[in-house]
Each structure stands twice: as C-alpha cells, then as structure tokens.
Amino acid sequence: MKAKITLKDIARELEVSISTVSKALKNSEEISRDTKEKVQAFAKLYNYKPNNIAISLKNKRTKNIGVVIPDIVHHFFTTVIRGIEKYANARGYNVIVCLSEESFDKEVINMEMLANGSIDGFIMSLSSETQQKADYNHLKEVTDQGIPVVLFDRITNEVECDKVIIDDELGAYEATKKFIDQGKKRIALITTDDYLSVSKARTKGYRRALEESSLGIDESMILKMPSMEMDEGSIKTFLNTNEPDAVLCVNEIFAVYSMRLVQEKGLKIPEDISFIGFTDGVLSKYANPSLTVVAQHGEKMGEVSAKMLIDKVESEAEEETYQTKILEPTLVIRDSIAH
Amino acid sequence: MKAKITLKDIARELEVSISTVSKALKNSEEISRDTKEKVQAFAKLYNYKPNNIAISLKNKRTKNIGVVIPDIVHHFFTTVIRGIEKYANARGYNVIVCLSEESFDKEVINMEMLANGSIDGFIMSLSSETQQKADYNHLKEVTDQGIPVVLFDRITNEVECDKVIIDDELGAYEATKKFIDQGKKRIALITTDDYLSVSKARTKGYRRALEESSLGIDESMILKMPSMEMDEGSIKTFLNTNEPDAVLCVNEIFAVYSMRLVQEKGLKIPEDISFIGFTDGVLSKYANPSLTVVAQHGEKMGEVSAKMLIDKVESEAEEETYQTKILEPTLVIRDSIAH
DNA sequence: TATTAACACGAAACCGTTTTCGTGATATTT
DNA sequence: AAATATCACGAAAACGGTTTCGTGTTAATA
Structure with a gap:
C-alpha cells in the first residue's frame, strides 16, 4: 500500500520548498526549466495528484453538485439524474445524490447535510410531503446563504430560484385533444x-381541452388517487362504474394497470378504449399494447438543470435574476390509441 | 444573503480565541460553564454549522462514498443505489454517483476523479467493456492506495476486495429446474x-439443470446476444426456428419482448410456452401476463455493500481480509408460468 | 508564606493546497 | 563601479476546522 504523495513529500525529497513544487507543477514562469522538469518528472513517477479536499477548502468550490429527489426507483427521475450526471461530469463536476423518499424531514436533513460546504449548488425536485405542507424554509435558508438552487419538475413559486419544468398542462391538453379528435366521448x-404541482397542471390541461370542446367536464370522470402509490381497487371500481372510452393517466403505472383491467373484461385497446399516460419509460414501451405517452424528456431536463446551475455557480456576477425554462412535452404515439 | 459564519467570526465577536470556541461547542470540560453557554447561545443564534470540507481535510475522512455503475436507467442498479443511499445516509455518509455507461475509459476517469480525496471508498459494478477487456489496473491502483472497494454484481476475481453477488448460477438453475419439473421439454x-460475469453464471446454472435432467443440452436452444441492447430481429428468428416451450431470459426486457412476440403468433402463455426472467422490476410486475422472475434483491445488495464498505472504512485495523457475500436469489412466481 | 494543584483559556501546529510578497544572487544598464 | 533589473526561489498567510501543549490566575495545601 503506497499512500498518496503530497506536495510536501515532493518538496522534502527534492530539497525545494512547497511553493516551488506547486508552481513547478503549474508550469509557472517563475520557476526555471531545470527545476520544473525535475519536479514534474518526480511527480509523474510517483503519480502525484492534488488533493481535492485541500483545493476545495482553498477555493471554496467543491465541484460537487447536490441532487435531491423524492425517489430514484422511478424512470423519470432516473433519466433526469443521467442527464445531470452526463452534463456535470463533462464540466468536471460530481453528483451527490440524496433521496428524500417523499419525506419532508429527509429532504431537510439531506439539504442541511450538504449545505455546509459539501456542494456548490442544488438541483432538486420537491417531495410530495413538502408540496403538501407547502413549507419551503429549508430552501430559502439555502438560497439566503448564496447557494444556487435549480428546481425541476416538482417546483414551487414560493422560492426564488431557477426552475425547469415541462409544460405539463400543454401535454395533458394535447393528449386530451387527441382523444377528442379521435371521436372519444x-x-x-x-x-x-392536487398538491403535487405536476398533477395539478396536468388536470388543468385536461380540463381546458374538454371545456374548449363540446363535451364539457364530467367531474365523475376524474379519479384522484391519494398518492402516487397504486390503489388497485379504486381504479377497478372507477373504470367499471364510469365505462370511459379513453383514459388519460398521470403516470405509466396507472395506465398499464388500467389497460390490463379492461383487457380482462374483454375490451379491445384501442378500439373500445384508448389510453395515454405520462412518462416515456420502459413500461410504456414494452406494455401490451404499447402505451402512448406524453414524454417528459427527463434527460434533457437534467442537462438543462445542470447547465443552469453550473453557469450560476461559475458566474462571478451576483445578479439576482432567475429564469424558468419550460420544455415542450411530446406525444409518443404507440398502440394504445388509434393511429 | 447572509454568508456562513465561522469559528473565527464567533471568536472575534465574543473576544475569545478560536480554540475556546471550538472547545465550547464540543462541550469540553476545559471551558467554564459561563463561556460555554455564551458561545453556544451565539452559535445557535447565528446558526453556526462547521464546514464539512475543513473537517474532511483535518480528519482525512470525507464521509462520502463513491458509487460507480454502468447505467442508472436500469431497475436493478437503481434499487441497489437506493439500498446504498438509505444505509449510507443512516450512518452519516453521502453518496456520489458516477456512471460509466458501460465504458472502460469513463470508469477509469470517474474513479481517478474521486480517488483524490473526494471519497472514503468505492462501491462499484464493472462496466461491460471493463469485463470484456479484463483490465483492472484502475481498481488495483485504488486498492493499493488503501482505498476500500466493494464490488457488487458484476465482479472479477482478479481484484482483491470485498464482493457482493447473488448466486446467479443458483437462480438460473432453479428457474430451469422449475421448467423441467413442469414437464417442459x-x-x-x-x-x-459470456464476458458479463452475471450472464456467464446464469448460463452455467441453466446448463447444470439440464445436464442433471434427462433432457440434456441443445446448443441451438441458447441465444447469445452481443450486448445488453435489444436486438429484436434475432430474438424473433430464434423463437421462430427453435419453437421452445419455455424460455429463460437473463433480464426482463428480453423476456417481455419475447412474450409479446409469441403472443402475436397466437401462442398462449403459460400453456404453450412459459417464461422466466431475471430482475424483479416494474416491467415484470406490470407485463401481460406478469412475468415470473429470479429476484436479485438489489436494495438488499446495496445495503450489504454499503455496510461492508463503511465497516471497512471505519475499522482502524489494517486487516487485509476480504470476503465475498453471496445473496440468495428468489423465484417470484407470476403468471408467465403455470402455478 | 511558599508550593502545588486546579482551572480556564490561548498559541500554535496541522491537514494539503494556492498565492502574494520578499529576497539573495546574478545579469544588465549607466 | 554603482545602480538597477531580472531571475529563481522561499516564507508565510490563507481556507476552517481540531487538538496538543503551555501559561497565567486563583485556590488549596504544606
């Protein structure tokens, strides 16, 4: 086991000062050719690499970014992380992932843990509990300290910071309109x-499409699940009593499960009943029939978030201007609707 | 924007020395009640929190662990991360996630980036390219430096370190045996x-089960895909020419896609043909019919890996003993086989 | 009263860098 | 030959903590 070598070690070995070694390794003009070559050769030989922690302390920059999300076993968040990681890595940043698991307390604890110097900024999506409580003091404290924050997908207007969302309302609107255009009644x-910002927006888009059409809104055709968890029973009851000919679901799982239920009843998809879900994950692609979805472009969202954050982190200017980027959703047509 | 307060600030404000403040905050016996109360009150008022980076530099401990995996958009790895994150967090550690994206170079770069002080240890699963090249020098360098490494799932015997795997061979053996017992021919x-360690082990289990039975092995009944990517055409051809009555797949996607293919040909699952896959992900659960799988218990694997790593990191002893934990897979019975 | 112990605190080193500034030794200019 | 410029390097501060050791003051002991 050969321990890491430090500047001090090199200095001692070569009988020069630490400052000389440091400068020589940076190819400083101050140092003579001879000394530079000697130092660099020695450093290469012993595979010297500067200690990140020491540099972080000196620079007050960690080159780490903190990502706090509610859940990682969820295709959408997973793609966002990938986007963040790819972009951040290309710019020399590492990604520290923390899971709030939809819990307010965990979100707070995680942020406090990271806010004490471990990271240069946050990218996060709010836990459902946080959105429910509408308590954003932990976010405000962090921004007050001058730590940049980018909120994505599950956001709030109560906090001033950069934000990235997709136009959920538009996505739902277009999906619903698709149904209407196909003659679904x-x-x-x-x-x-509704406390989940995304569900709220999607519901709004659904309503707007129906209001603009001749169909109008029938409140009994809306099923609100108490959480993101599947409640198989209430879906079953809902589908049986209301007998829809088209169903828009705010995620993949609701849609795929519903499809199976109606297929068991002998209905044909998409002839008798069509389905559109949100999130373009593996489920949609491999479902039978494959599911038409409103794609959220998670990877893109991650990239955009990472770019916004890093740009802010690296900008000297202390401008207090924040922007909200709205990405366009796309309808990915598959076999769960006619085409 | 109120900047972070430091020990120095408190010391100046209260007209005591930095050491006194530090000790007072740690409730040291050395400091008088009066001073301690004064300092602690002031610290609380200004919400003092020690700077993690400074502590890391001093202690040579970061309380960060690096996780390097090939892919995050993959249910199994995702659950492993969750297990790692939960366990590590409970012990006060943060998780830095790096994606190799199945690339050897990226794996090397990521590890080098983290190995210079950013983390206390690694948890990783090898990229397919690394397993293919069988080049593990980057791992050896890291372990040589005394940085603990835990390898999970995709491992190698060329590196001495702790390892966590599931008994892939056993999983495949039992799945195959299940088919045999059900009278499949x-x-x-x-x-x-085969360069993927897991695929190799699973193939071995499949072979062993058949060898032990009266059926024997028919090499034409084995389809080796060049990568983890789906090649839809070759699966189709394979199924059509060989007409199996049972199929074991090394992942969910192969299985779900195959199921759809045979269903389109009018075959009934599980009567005409049965399926078992690996990885208990969303796909398996919501497939139609739902897919019987060999569950790999990713979350458990993550927990176990994290425990092994942190225990090693925190153990003073420099024992050079490494262990390999083998977790038992479980067959999760669903509708793609008779039961 | 002289000595010692206990107390409460501060100085300084240390972790591993970077960077500013100072300086002795040459080299150049007048 | 004296003054100045250039070169090549080192000392030291700084980042924000922790920790060891030393020390002045007071209280207890001989």
Whole structure:
C-alpha cells in the first residue's frame, strides 16, 4: 500500500520548498526549466495528484453538485439524474445524490447535510410531503446563504430560484385533444391529489381541452388517487362504474394497470378504449399494447438543470435574476390509441 | 444573503480565541460553564454549522462514498443505489454517483476523479467493456492506495476486495429446474455474451439443470446476444426456428419482448410456452401476463455493500481480509408460468 | 508564606493546497 | 563601479476546522 504523495513529500525529497513544487507543477514562469522538469518528472513517477479536499477548502468550490429527489426507483427521475450526471461530469463536476423518499424531514436533513460546504449548488425536485405542507424554509435558508438552487419538475413559486419544468398542462391538453379528435366521448382522467404541482397542471390541461370542446367536464370522470402509490381497487371500481372510452393517466403505472383491467373484461385497446399516460419509460414501451405517452424528456431536463446551475455557480456576477425554462412535452404515439 | 459564519467570526465577536470556541461547542470540560453557554447561545443564534470540507481535510475522512455503475436507467442498479443511499445516509455518509455507461475509459476517469480525496471508498459494478477487456489496473491502483472497494454484481476475481453477488448460477438453475419439473421439454435460454460475469453464471446454472435432467443440452436452444441492447430481429428468428416451450431470459426486457412476440403468433402463455426472467422490476410486475422472475434483491445488495464498505472504512485495523457475500436469489412466481 | 494543584483559556501546529510578497544572487544598464 | 533589473526561489498567510501543549490566575495545601 503506497499512500498518496503530497506536495510536501515532493518538496522534502527534492530539497525545494512547497511553493516551488506547486508552481513547478503549474508550469509557472517563475520557476526555471531545470527545476520544473525535475519536479514534474518526480511527480509523474510517483503519480502525484492534488488533493481535492485541500483545493476545495482553498477555493471554496467543491465541484460537487447536490441532487435531491423524492425517489430514484422511478424512470423519470432516473433519466433526469443521467442527464445531470452526463452534463456535470463533462464540466468536471460530481453528483451527490440524496433521496428524500417523499419525506419532508429527509429532504431537510439531506439539504442541511450538504449545505455546509459539501456542494456548490442544488438541483432538486420537491417531495410530495413538502408540496403538501407547502413549507419551503429549508430552501430559502439555502438560497439566503448564496447557494444556487435549480428546481425541476416538482417546483414551487414560493422560492426564488431557477426552475425547469415541462409544460405539463400543454401535454395533458394535447393528449386530451387527441382523444377528442379521435371521436372519444367519455374521456376519463386518473390523477393524484392536487398538491403535487405536476398533477395539478396536468388536470388543468385536461380540463381546458374538454371545456374548449363540446363535451364539457364530467367531474365523475376524474379519479384522484391519494398518492402516487397504486390503489388497485379504486381504479377497478372507477373504470367499471364510469365505462370511459379513453383514459388519460398521470403516470405509466396507472395506465398499464388500467389497460390490463379492461383487457380482462374483454375490451379491445384501442378500439373500445384508448389510453395515454405520462412518462416515456420502459413500461410504456414494452406494455401490451404499447402505451402512448406524453414524454417528459427527463434527460434533457437534467442537462438543462445542470447547465443552469453550473453557469450560476461559475458566474462571478451576483445578479439576482432567475429564469424558468419550460420544455415542450411530446406525444409518443404507440398502440394504445388509434393511429 | 447572509454568508456562513465561522469559528473565527464567533471568536472575534465574543473576544475569545478560536480554540475556546471550538472547545465550547464540543462541550469540553476545559471551558467554564459561563463561556460555554455564551458561545453556544451565539452559535445557535447565528446558526453556526462547521464546514464539512475543513473537517474532511483535518480528519482525512470525507464521509462520502463513491458509487460507480454502468447505467442508472436500469431497475436493478437503481434499487441497489437506493439500498446504498438509505444505509449510507443512516450512518452519516453521502453518496456520489458516477456512471460509466458501460465504458472502460469513463470508469477509469470517474474513479481517478474521486480517488483524490473526494471519497472514503468505492462501491462499484464493472462496466461491460471493463469485463470484456479484463483490465483492472484502475481498481488495483485504488486498492493499493488503501482505498476500500466493494464490488457488487458484476465482479472479477482478479481484484482483491470485498464482493457482493447473488448466486446467479443458483437462480438460473432453479428457474430451469422449475421448467423441467413442469414437464417442459424445449427449454431455451436468451442471454448475452459470456464476458458479463452475471450472464456467464446464469448460463452455467441453466446448463447444470439440464445436464442433471434427462433432457440434456441443445446448443441451438441458447441465444447469445452481443450486448445488453435489444436486438429484436434475432430474438424473433430464434423463437421462430427453435419453437421452445419455455424460455429463460437473463433480464426482463428480453423476456417481455419475447412474450409479446409469441403472443402475436397466437401462442398462449403459460400453456404453450412459459417464461422466466431475471430482475424483479416494474416491467415484470406490470407485463401481460406478469412475468415470473429470479429476484436479485438489489436494495438488499446495496445495503450489504454499503455496510461492508463503511465497516471497512471505519475499522482502524489494517486487516487485509476480504470476503465475498453471496445473496440468495428468489423465484417470484407470476403468471408467465403455470402455478 | 511558599508550593502545588486546579482551572480556564490561548498559541500554535496541522491537514494539503494556492498565492502574494520578499529576497539573495546574478545579469544588465549607466 | 554603482545602480538597477531580472531571475529563481522561499516564507508565510490563507481556507476552517481540531487538538496538543503551555501559561497565567486563583485556590488549596504544606
């Protein structure tokens, strides 16, 4: 086991000062050719690499970014992380991932843990509990300290910071409109409670499309699940009593499960009943029939978030201007609707 | 924007020395009640939190662990991360995630980036390219430096370190045996090339089960895909020419896709043909029919890996003993086989 | 009263860098 | 030959903590 070598070690060995070694390795003009070559050769030989922690302390820059998300076993967040990681890595940053698991307390603890010097900025998506409580003091404290924050997907307007979302309302609007254009009459929505910013926006888009059409809104055609968890029973009851001919679901799982239920009843997809979900994950692609979805472009979202954050981190200017980027969703047509 | 307060600030404000403040905050016996109360009150008021980087530099401990995996958009790895994150967090560690994206170079770069002080240890699963090249010098360099490494799932015997795997061979053996016991005669295997340690082990289990039975091995019943990527055409051809009555797949996607293919041909699952896959992900659960799988218990694996790593990191002893933990897979019975 | 112990605190080293500034030794200019 | 410029390097501060050791003051002991 050969321990890491430090500047001090090189200095001692070569009988020069630490400063000389440091400068020589940086190819400083101050140092003579001879000395530089000697030092660099020695450093290469012993595979010297500067200690990141020491540099972080000196620079007050860690080159780490903290990502706090509610859940990682969820295709959308997973793609966002990938986007963040790719972009951040290309710019020399590392990604520290923390999971809030939809818990307010965990979110707070994680942020406090990271805010004491471990990271240069946060990229996060709010936990459902946080959105429910609408308590954003932990975010405000962090921004007050001058740590940049980028909020994505599950955001809030109560905090001033950069934000990245997709136009969920538009996505739902277009999906619903697709159903209407295809002559569907009984268009249902399976969503979660409104405190989730995304569900709220999607519901709004669904309503707007129906209001603009001749169909109008039938409140009984909207099923609000208390959480993101599947409640198989209530979906079953809902589908049986309302007999929709088209269903928009705010995620993949609701959609795929619903498809199976109606297929068991002998209905044909998409002839008798069509489905559109949100999130373009593996499930949608490999479902039977494959599921038409509103794609959220998670990877793109991650990239954009990372770029916004790093740009802010590296900008000297202390401008207090924040922007909200709205990405366009796309409808990925598959076999769960006619085409 | 109120900047972070430091020990120095408190010391100046209270007209005591930095050492006194430091000790007072640690409730040291050395400091008088009066001073301690004064300092602690002031610290609380200004919300003092020690700077993690400074502590890391002093202690030569970062409380960060580096996780290097090939891919995050993959249910299994995702669950492993969750297990790692949960366990590590509970012990006060943060998780830095790096993606090799199945690339040897990226794996090397990521490790070098983290090995210079950013982390206390690695948890990793080898990229397919690394397993293919069988070049493990980057791992050896890291372990030589005394940085603990835990390898999980995709491992190698060329590196001395702690390892966590599931008994892939056993999983495949039992799955195949299940088919045999159910009277299946033409049992196929869809796998990837052997350089992936897991595929190799699974193939071995499949072979052992058949050898022990009266059926024996028919090499044409084994399809080796060149990578983890889906090649839809070769699967189709394979299924059509060989007409198996049972198929074991080394992942979910191969299985789900194959199921759809045979269903399109009018075959009934599980009567005409049965399927078992590996990895208990969302796909398996929501496939139609739901897919019987060999569950790999990713979250457990993550926990175990994290425990092994942190225990080693925190153990003073420089014992050079390494262990390999083998977790038992479980067969999760669903509708793609008779039961 | 002289000596010692206990107390409460500060100085300084240290972790591994970077960077500013100072300086002795040459080299150049007048 | 004296003054100045250039070169090549080292000392030291700084980043923000922790920790060892030393020390002045007071209290207890001989």
